[in-house]
Amino acid sequence: MQNLVIIGGGFAGFWSAMSAARQARELGKSGELKIILISKDEYHAIRPRFYESDLASMRVPIKNYLAPLGIDLIVGEVSGVDTQNRRISITNRADEIRYDALILAAGSRLRTKGIPGIELAFNVDTFVDASKLDQHLNKLADARFATLASRSFVVVGGGFTGLEAITSLPQRVRALAPEVTGFRFFLVERAREIAPNYSPDGRRYIVEQLGKAEIQILPGEEVTSIAAGKIVLKSGKSLETDTVIWTTGLEASPLTASFDGERDELGRLCVDSHLRLPACSNVFIAGDVARVLADQHNHALMSCQHAMPQGKFAGHNAVNQMFGEQLLAYSQPRYNTCLDLGPENALLTTGWERNVKMSGVDAKSLKNQIVTQWIYPKEDVESNLKMSTPEVLMQ
Ligand SMILES: Cc1cc2nc3c(=O)[nH]c(=O)nc-3n(C[C@H](O)[C@H](O)[C@H](O)COP(=O)(O)OP(=O)(O)OC[C@H]3O[C@@H](n4cnc5c(N)ncnc54)[C@H](O)[C@@H]3O)c2cc1C
CATH class of the missing domain: 3.50.50.60 (FAD/NAD(P)-binding domain)
Incomplete structure (x- = not known):
């Protein structure tokens, strides 16, 4: 039995887990693979909505989605990763978790140092x-x-x-x-x-x-x-x-410090097109901790728009690598933004130049759809597995 460990239950981590479970099933290897997701808490948090009120609906219990697929959830804060010995330490837990392949999807945090008060x-x-x-x-x-x-x-x-x-x-x-x-x-x-x-x-x-x-x-x-x-x-x-x-100044999770390799000004680890860490071929990086090209010219941003597909590629590639199959190169040429501008107003742009495509109530209605439907997991297991194929990118 091989262990695939995923650190993080956000957009990249959740979709890594779904994609890994789907791909293991596809290869007929589910019985030979244990998928373990470690996260600080029991929730998949819908972070892009945290500026809204009514917070109760903005996180979903992650276990409900993992347990039916036989994915283990460990709730705990990872304090370090020993890449030499393939071990993960968790705060307040004596034993270490062993991995054969690892996906780091620990997200980002606000950098708020240096201002008095x-x-x-x-x-x-x-x-x-x-x-x-x-x-x-x-x-x-x-x-x-x-x-x-x-x-x-x-x-x-x-x-x-x-x-x-x-x-x-x-x-x-x-x-x-x-x-x-x-x-x-x-x-x-x-x-x-x-x-x-x-x-x-x-x-x-x-x-x-x-x-x-x-x-x-x-x-x-x-x-x-x-x-x-x-x-x-x-x-x-x-x-x-x-x-x-x-709201200003994001940086990649401090867990990136556990890994060797180049990083950018946001602290994101530079990865190859398969989302693999060059210094450690059994480590994949996805979401806000990864620096990777989304197309020929543009690097993916710290956004759930990029974190979700990256998770899908990382899960797929980690499993394929463990079982000697070919890896897929991550690519996400389409880039749109939908900016909320108040109760009846939003702005939809297309392309990296962010040209206006739609605004006002129509754009707001799309924004509502995105944040209340598209970025939430579906209730049934099979739909999530279907959505987890790397080819299914966000519209
Ligand atoms: C207010 C706001 C609005 C946003 N709006 C948009 C938007 O409109 N569109 C868009 O695309 N993006 C938006 N974003 C950005 C988006 O939310 C992030 O880019 C996205 O959440 C990144 O996903 P991730 O999986 O990499 O990280 P996260 O979603 O942050 O998930 C990280 C996970 O790792 C876990 N974790 C972290 N450290 C540890 C540790 N040491 N041990 C164990 N677990 C750990 C966390 O608990 C969490 O589960 C917004 C963000 C905010 C805050």
Whole structure:
């Protein structure tokens, strides 16, 4: 019996597990392979929705999907990987887990070091952090948003997550206290303009919509410190606020440090087109921890759009390699983005230039479909196995 161990139960890890189970069955090798998924908690988290309210539906118990396929779940935090001896250590667990092949899919985390008072900021990076923000907003609402600081919201970072977070806030806080007025919303961005990766028409649309939602953009600004009830910016300006939401600066999981090899500025491990780590041919890397070309020119991003297919390729390739079959080269030439811009508004772009394809309510309806259906596992096992073939890329 060989062990395939997957670290991470997010988009890359979950779909690695589905794909590995499917491919083992396809090769008639299910009886010779033990698949083990190790994750920090029992859930498959739908991280792209953590800026929303109603968090309960944003994580699903992963065991329900793994157990019917005979995949073992170990809940625990991996503290290190010994690639020489093929062993994995888990915090608070005496025994080590042995692997024959490994898929690292431990995702990314927000890098929030170096700002005095950063611990006072909220974020929407994990379920726990998003829950803290939710509780905080409810607490402010209980006090009827009585002070200017409690009615003022600052999102730091004008990238994808920052834009989705700031545009969701006006409706979210007004719903908590419809009788209250005088809310203020700010978006702080270090660059001279927000959404720098968008095409000019995409950027124009985003800026227009922020204006309509009365969100004040503070471009070319940086937060230098955060204190109770206040932030100070590089320009010397300060803002009274009880709510700072930090969205900028992601880095690959610190577990990448257990592996030899080249990495990029985000800490992602460089892999070959089969998602294999050059220094360790029985280690595959997928999702936010992997740096790999999605097409001839563009590297995959830290996104679930790339993490899901990479998981499917990694699971397939790990099993094929274990049983002497050919590996598939990962490729994902199609690239779209669908940016949430509030209750009835979103922006769909196509291509790496991010040209506008659709906007407003139609794009919002697509966004709803993506985040409530496409990125969730299906209820029945066979559908997930079918969806796990590497060829089935997201539309
Ligand atoms: C607010 C927000 C909005 C987003 N919006 C979009 C969007 O619209 N479109 C898009 O494509 N992407 C979006 N993203 C990005 C997307 O969520 C990530 O790129 C995606 O989750 C990466 O998948 P992953 O499987 O690599 O990592 P993750 O989903 O982060 O999963 C990592 C897994 O590894 C586990 N893990 C980590 N460390 C350990 C350890 N030491 N031991 C054991 N287990 C461990 C975690 O518990 C988790 O299960 C958004 C992200 C956020 C935060």
